[in-house]
Amino acid sequence: MMRLIDRVPAYVRAFESYTPSRPDPVLMRQYGVSSLHRLNNNENALGPPPLAREALAAFASERAAVYPNGDAFDLRQTLAVKFGKSPDQFLVGNGSCEVISSVVRAFCEPGDAIVTADKTFAVYEWVARFSGIEPRLIPLREHALDAGAMLAAVTERTKIVFLCNPNNPTGSWWNRQTLERFLAGLAGRAVLVLDEAYCEFIDDPDFPDGMEFLERHANILVFRTFSKMYGLAGLRVGYLCGSQEAVDIVRRTHIAYSVNMPGQIAATAALADDAGHIAATRRMVHEARAYLRDLFDALGIEHVGRAGNYIMARTPVSDTMLYRRLMREGVMVRTMTGFRFPNWIRVTLTRQPAMEAFATALRKVLGAA
Amino acid sequence: MSTDLVIKIDTPSDIAFARVLTSAAEAMAKRRGIDRRESLRFQLTVEELFVCLTGMAAPGQTIQTVLTGKNALLRVAFSFTAPTLSLGALNAATAMPVCAEGEPPQDLGLLLAGKVADRFHIERKGENHFLIEAEVDRTYPPAPPVHTPQDFRPPYAARSAGDPGQLAYAAALAAAAYPAWHCPQSFQTPAKFTDMVEDGQIACVAAFDAAGQVAGLLSWTPCSDHGLYFSGPFVFTPREDAANVARLLADAFLESVAREKYDIILSLRATPDTPPGYFESLGALELCRDGACCPQQVLFRHLREDAGMAVWRHPALETFLRQTYDRLAMFRDFLPAEPPATRQRSESLLGAAFDRKRNLGELRPLLDGEDMVDNLNRHVCALRQRGIDNILYYMDISQAWEAALADDLAQAGFSPKVVLPHGGRGDMVVWQYDAAY
Numbered sequence: 102m103m104r105l106i107d108r109v110p111a112y113v114r115a116f117e118s119y120t121p122s123r124p125d126p127v128l129m130r131q132y133g134v135s136s137l138h139r140l141n142n143n144e145n146a147l148g149p150p151p152l153a154r155e156a157l158a159a160f161a162s163e164r165a166a167v168y169p170n171g172d173a174f175d176l177r178q179t180l181a182v183k184f185g186k187s188p189d190q191f192l193v194g195n196g197s198c199e200v201i202s203s204v205v206r207a208f209c210e211p212g213d214a215i216v217t218a219d220k221t222f223a224v225y226e227w228v229a230r231f232s233g234i235e236p237r238l239i240p241l242r243e244h245a246l247d248a249g250a251m252l253a254a255v256t257e258r259t260k261i262v263f264l265c266n267p268n269n270p271t272g273s274w275w276n277r278q279t280l281e282r283f284l285a286g287l288a289g290r291a292v293l294v295l296d297e298a299y300c301e302f303i304d305d306p307d308f309p310d311g312m313e314f315l316e317r318h319a320n321i322l323v324f325r326t327f328s329k330m331y332g333l334a335g336l337r338v339g340y341l342c343g344s345q346e347a348v349d350i351v352r353r354t355h356i357a358y359s360v361n362m363p364g365q366i367a368a369t370a371a372l373a374d375d376a377g378h379i380a381a382t383r384r385m386v387h388e389a390r391a392y393l394r395d396l397f398d399a400l401g402i403e404h405v406g407r408a409g410n411y412i413m414a415r416t417p418v419s420d421t422m423l424y425r426r427l428m429r430e431g432v433m434v435r436t437m438t439g440f441r442f443p444n445w446i447r448v449t450l451t452r453q454p455a456m457e458a459f460a461t462a463l464r465k466v467l468g469a470a
Numbered sequence: 471m472s473t474d475l476v477i478k479i480d481t482p483s484d485i486a487f488a489r490v491l492t493s494a495a496e497a498m499a500k501r502r503g504i505d506r507r508e509s510l511r512f513q514l515t516v517e518e519l520f521v522c523l524t525g526m527a528a529p530g531q532t533i534q535t536v537l538t539g540k541n542a543l544l545r546v547a548f549s550f551t552a553p554t555l556s557l558g559a560l561n562a563a564t565a566m567p568v569c570a571e572g573e574p575p576q577d578l579g580l581l582l583a584g585k586v587a588d589r590f591h592i593e594r595k596g597e598n599h600f601l602i603e604a605e606v607d608r609t610y611p612p613a614p615p616v617h618t619p620q621d622f623r624p625p626y627a628a629r630s631a632g633d634p635g636q637l638a639y640a641a642a643l644a645a646a647a648y649p650a651w652h653c654p655q656s657f658q659t660p661a662k663f664t665d666m667v668e669d670g671q672i673a674c675v676a677a678f679d680a681a682g683q684v685a686g687l688l689s690w691t692p693c694s695d696h697g698l699y700f701s702g703p704f705v706f707t708p709r710e711d712a713a714n715v716a717r718l719l720a721d722a723f724l725e726s727v728a729r730e731k732y733d734i735i736l737s738l739r740a741t742p743d744t745p746p747g748y749f750e751s752l753g754a755l756e757l758c759r760d761g762a763c764c765p766q767q768v769l770f771r772h773l774r775e776d777a778g779m780a781v782w783r784h785p786a787l788e789t790f791l792r793q794t795y796d797r798l799a800m801f802r803d804f805l806p807a808e809p810p811a812t813r814q815r816s817e818s819l820l821g822a823a824f825d826r827k828r829n830l831g832e833l834r835p836l837l838d839g840e841d842m843v844d845n846l847n848r849h850v851c852a853l854r855q856r857g858i859d860n861i862l863y864y865m866d867i868s869q870a871w872e873a874a875l876a877d878d879l880a881q882a883g884f885s886p887k888v889v890l891p892h893g894g895r896g897d898m899v900v901w902q903y904d905a906a907y
Contacts, residue, residue: 117731120777131778131801223729421772422750425799439774443724444747 112211112233119227122433134431138455141435143269143299143411145332146451147385149371150378153333156370160363169362173340176360176369180340183372184312189345192352193368195359197298197326197339198224201263204322204341206354208260208292209234216254217263218246220271220441222296225263234260244405245273252286262287265296266311267303270413270440270447272406277309284318292347295323298339299409301330301379302386312342319344322351327364329410330382331371336364386410389450396460400467410450413437416467420446423466430462474669475501475539483527483550485520491535492517495546502539504608512544512606515587519548519604526552528598541665542656543588547603549595590821592836610659613642622707623680626715628722631676631687634664640676640687644704650827651757651766652739654689654701658827663689675722677715679707688719696733696892705743716743724748728773734892736770738900739828744769750798753888755902758859759829768888768900776800781897782807782873787886791867791899794889802897807873810838818842820849824858831858838871846882850903861903868896 106114122128125137148154173193181188194200201224209215211233217225219238229236237259239250246268255262264283267274275283280295287293295311311323322343328334338360341351371378390412397404397414406412416423420436423446427434437445448459477494481487495516499509520535527533527550534549587604595601616639631637638660645657656663656672666672667689677686688702703719705712727735737744738755754765778801783791788804795802818839824831831853839845846863853861863884867873876886884901891897 115731120774122775123777132799219725226729416747418747419750419771421775422799424772424775429799436772436775438724438728438772441725441728443721443728 110233113231116227116231128428128433129431132425132428132431134429136431137428138432138458140449140451140455140459141433141447142334143329143409143447143449144334144451145330145382145410146455147332147378147382149332149367150374152374153331153367153371156366157363160366164362167362168358169360169365171357173338173360173365176338176340176365179369179372180342184342186312186342187345190348191340191342192348192355193338193340193360193365194355195339195361196328196337197296197324197341199359200324200339200341200351200355201225201294202228203351203355204261204292204294205229205232205234207351212258213260214256214258215261215263216251216259216291218251218265218268221246221263221265222269222298223439225265225294225296241268241271241273244271246275248275248279248283248286252283255287255291259291261292261294263294263296265298266309267299267408269299269409270406270411270435270437270442270445272408272411272413274303274308274408276307280309280314284314284321287320289318289320291320293318293321295321297323298326298329300325302383302410303408304383315343319347322347327368327371330379331368331375332378333364333367333371336361336367338364338368382410385452386450388453389456392453392456392460393448393450396463400464411447412450413442413445413447415445418444418467420444426466427459427462430458430465432459432462434459477537479535479537480532481535483524483529483531483533485524488517488520488524491520491537494537495544498537498539499544502541502544502608504539504544508544508606508608511586512546515604515606516546519546519602523548523550523552523602526550528553540669540671541608542662542669542671543605543607545603545605547601549599549601551596551598552600553598589823590836592819592821608662608665610662610665613645613658613660616642616646618643618647618706619683622683622685622711624711624714626677626679626685626707626711626718628675628677628686628715628718630722630726631674631684634668636676636684637664637667637674637687640684640704640706643684643706644687644702647706648704648741651830652701652704652741653828654691655825655827666691673726675719675726677705677719677722685711686715686719688723690723690727690735692732693736693890694892694894694898695731697890698727698732698735700735700737701739702741703743703745704741712743713745717745717748720745720748724773730773732773733776734770734772736768736890736893738766738768740767740769752798752890753794755860755862755887755900757829768890770891772891776891778802779868779896780805781867782870783867784809784873784876786876786880787867787873787899790886791889798889798891800891805870807867807870807876809877810871810874813838813840813842815839816841818845820845822849822853824853824856826857829857829859831856831861833861833863835863835865835872835875838875842875842878843881846878846884850882863901863903864890864894865899865901866894866896867899868894 177188177191180191205228214235215229216237220241226236237254315321326339403415424436435447492513495513536547538545588607591603593601641657641660641663672691674689679685685707686705690698690700693699703716705715749769749771752768756763757766780803783804784807819837821834821836887902888900
């Protein structure tokens, strides 16, 4: 009798499903703590902007019986106005993870390849692997994506290059000149995905705005999300923007109706008054980064990260052990072994009380380790 | 990586089809270039197990046989349903029974299979559905004498090593430079090590100097669906470079497996060159040789956050488990595993392996039975007679029936030493036979 697993493609058989963290109440019970500082997922502790909060508060529960708009019509209209583009240049997904899948499905078939970094957001590599696509993983150079090596890795079978800018987890980013040179070298041989999930945290004129670049390069797709700066991670709304031709191709493999109604409404409202929210978040992140840099320097711990709402630190003990010990102190960080950074942790930059709780816990745990 | 040769055959549970299977086994051994002696061992294993199963399988049922030919071994797997399963004669410690003149022993076939195959694995797949696997290894020549390179040229780099010649050389260097305890058995026959790498049974990273000379080695192999065992790091450079090379090997290893499906890495034989800060201690085993004993640390690290799990806890193990998990800051839900009131079968079955070079015997429970304590005693006796001082027993505490055997183990002179998180289907308790017992 043929087993069920025998019917599964080898590239799926070889893939292990991702196990997310347990819910907070379960974790608190497991580790015997009464509160938990979540510093593992780069969430925004300030929450959503005020208008998004109001929109969510006004959402009548009766409306849950009605399907959402199938392609986030209102949100795309608002995005079009904000960025000066056509609504048809946007595709909204259930978080940017969904649009990663849609893009891979649209452009790749088994035997093709994608190019990305070895130490970057893992989902590009995962989607490629369980789709039978070869992920060509290029080592970072001094914690930054290596433009030359990534270009050299592009072959005839390469359909997509994934560039996380700024990079999660190292916080390094390519400036305008590096991106221009890379695009010139790529010469349209592959689609370039510019994942700008953390771009709103950067206030530097030399940071390349993907929305501007895609006007001059038809092979660029820009990914953005409402999960980070906009504080709507729980509603899972992400989107891509590109040329109408590119977006039309991706739309063919993209599942409609995947974005829930509260998510669409809150994201649309969030764009309407984001200036104050962005400024406040940047202040919070800036202060937290300075605080943690001082902490790590005082402890003699190497750290990396100049962008995004996170910082990475190299720990003198196993990161997974540190995770468990910190959990016992009510602090949850992200272990970096899975990002191929063994003995590093990533810490979300957030409000001062949480940063102080982390500092106290870290000092205690390392003192006892 | 080489492609396995696989033959799948569904046959009625009828002894008449044994010849079909032995012919397939012979053809596979020939195609894999296996020696005649090993080919005959494999055929005998296939035939005797199949004949035995036809007597046990449910009437009218099909037996599925899968023959797999790798470079380093041949494997047969039988999948079948049976209302009861009694395979006591497969025990390595089973002696030839005394019978009336002219009468063959009842379990002679199983006894033979138990003696000629190199290892067995039995798994319950459903209420009455079982899987039995048996393996026969290819024979290899021992390692030739090797000399460590003298003039290493930094800088060093570590990477996946694909060249079989370099891998065999590195394995031989490790076997020559490190006590046998630290080395996988395959290092004693480097050609087997490279075949196992080619087969995908072992993976490794090697360190090289600027001139491409092998400077170090670290290998690993799955111990379960969730865990990897690693051996090493083995470092061949002068002492002043050793820490750097060991760190490069550890980093390359962790980066290689970081996004694989495994949750954890473990080692019962990590070398003293293991870099500090990379691994945690699970405790220590007592390694004895010639009457002298010394502790060997058992190391681990998670590859991702530990999500917790449920384990079965026998009253006799409660204190040990609570203290262990508390020390490791690892959460587990405890389920009560009571000693069995009655046993399903009279004869228990233990999987046994020993490595004379490492002075190590390893036991795993495959089937419970009324004679479990006696069977443990018989295996201990047989291993001690072969000069084995260190005897370990692995208890998977995700399995209630295994956890319930704690009293039997204590009666047989074993005591719990360490917990291997994710070492089996769930966590595994390693028991060690007390040499002074």
